[in-house]
Amino acid sequence: SDRQLAWTPDGSALVFASDHAGRFDLWRVGIGPAGATGEAERITSAPEWEGEPTVGPAGDVVFVRGTGPTARLIRRDSGGAERPVTGGRDGAERWPAYAPDGRRLAYVTAGERGTALRLRWADGDSTTVVLRDRPVERPTWSPQGDRLAFATRSGSPGTWVTPLNGAYTNLVATQAAAVAWAPDGGVLALAELPPAEVGYNGDPDRTGRRDLVDVAAGGRLWFLAAPAPPDAGPRSGPPIPLDRAAVNADAFDRLWERTARIYFSQADDAPRFARWDGLRATHRPRALAARSDEELAAVLHEMWRNRPPLARPAAGRAAVSSAHPVATAAGLEMLRKGGNVVDAAVAVSFALGVVEPDASGIGGYGQMLIQVPPVPTPALIEFMTRAPEQAGLSNAELLSRGNLPSDGPVLANVPGTVAGMRLAWERYGSGKVRWADLVAPAIRAAEVGFPVSDGLATTLR
Structure with missing residues (x-):
């Protein structure tokens, strides 16, 4: 463009x-x-x-x-x-x-x-x-x-x-x-x-x-x-012509093609793609005939509501979901070793730090909400960052004219992710999986390599 x-x-x-x-x-x-x-x-x-x-x-x-x-x-x-x-x-x-x-x-x-x-x-x-x-x-x-x-x-x-x-x-x-x-x-x-x-x-x-x-x-x-009071009335001028059918077609095609590319483009997606393609045939003429944005939105919503399932059906006793297949596989590996959901979550966290370092990693912080038997109520672990003891905002020596400097100890934070993962594993893990097993998938991904996602490639560029 x-x-x-x-x-x-x-x-x-x-x-x-x-x-x-x-x-x-x-x-x-x-x-x-x-x-x-x-x-x-x-x-x-x-x-x-x-x-x-x-x-x-x-x-x-x-x-x-x-x-x-x-x-x-x-x-x-x-x-x-x-x-x-x-x-x-x-x-x-x-x-x-x-x-x-x-x-x-x-x-x-x-x-x-x-x-x-x-x-x-x-x-x-x-x-x-x-x-x-x-x-x-x-x-x-x-x-x-x-x-x-x-x-x-x-x-x-x-x-x-x-x-x-x-x-x-x-x-x-x-x-x-x-x-x-x-x-x-x-x-x-x-x-x-x-x-x-x-x-x-x-x-x-x-x-x-x-x-x-x-x-x-x-x-x-x-x-x-110019200048004018807020929201002053516009000067009269010729109306800008609008090709409603072309605008509607563009909006419809972008929604349909984006959905097909994200959810129905794999080799085993053929049946679901066929259903999605059928919806295009029935809804596109109606979308092009819409006389307003509201009518168009109603047609798009109806098509989206009738879409096939976005994910392929799966069956089993447990499931792991994460932002990357390598991290998901790490969680499944822990479950197959006899670990519980906490073991899987810890392994997923460390693996994500390798495969999507722009969004996760051991240099971060967060919270973990845990509910595992026989604990009767949910437990919350907070692993936020800590500033150095003398690096508070009240320490004027570390500031630059009263403002945060471009570098220096006042900007440093001690991450909490590793400590949080360790505490979760010690208190609520299964006891059947070693710490070394939890970090092994992350180490393996770092040493052997992994397919770089579009998101990480964009960040690295």
Whole structure:
């Protein structure tokens, strides 16, 4: 897909992010009165994700390379030379935007000290903070270069306008939106953004193309005066045509294909896939004929309710469930050795620390709720982290101007997972499985290897 388009100041070309080559890099295409003047040219090719370009008056491009906490601003000059824009000391860097005069750059940083909207002089290393401790996204300059519009999706969602000194913020709309200013600065065009991204929430497809979601499902485009009172009425304009059947088809196909890929794509899933395919034949025409989002949702819900079972039937006296097949096998191994559910849970925990180190591990903490006979009531084991004795927040010597430093003992925590697993095994284990047996599957996976999941591969990239 092609996305995140940025015009060159003279309007002769577009720079954009695209995954035509297999991953998101930056591309450039010339634009004339009749459209593109030639084939798009790939201008970056780093292995990391690249996007969110903004183009300066001299043809240099500032963009984001990397994701999560490793996202950094890179400047690529017209000759192709690249260098970091900052020293990267303030955390992840996102959403660069050149000022109309090309002398300043607005961008957002997110680190341990919070989120900040910053300005940086393009020809120096002087940086100022416009706003701090707001979840700022997508700053956009006014044509006069005296104000910035931005969105917030968490905390208090909305679209805002602020001067460069951050003295005040005007609430323009209570919906988070990507903003474009009219050339005279009097009107804002707003495209509604989806809700704030969440961390891992159990979605089996959490490593899907989340980077492709830039607008809200069923979102809208509207116009407001700038600046304006909250939720001021939009200016009248021509309605945006909507191909309802095409929109419905896209929503239906994405749900059907995603479900088929996740749950019914294995060789022994053929009978359940056939049932799911039959539901497509009966429900898709009805979905395309839906006259509103509500009617479409009703058809999708009916199809989902009538779906075949998501998991293959299983039978037996015990079951183990975990986030990875290797960890599940570790739990089953303990049960086959005569262990109980606590033994299995401990083995699963250690194995998960190897096969999904981005989400589990011996460096963590947590709780275990246990109910095994002959214990009459459930038992709770808490194995939270502990801070070093002298590393409390009251120890001013360890702080940096009253704030948490970027490193040092005040940030250290002693993990509790190993102690918690050991205590659970000693008190509530079967007594038939040795400690060495519990950790053996994890050691084996670490030594021999295991298939890397899409989730771990994405994290490692």
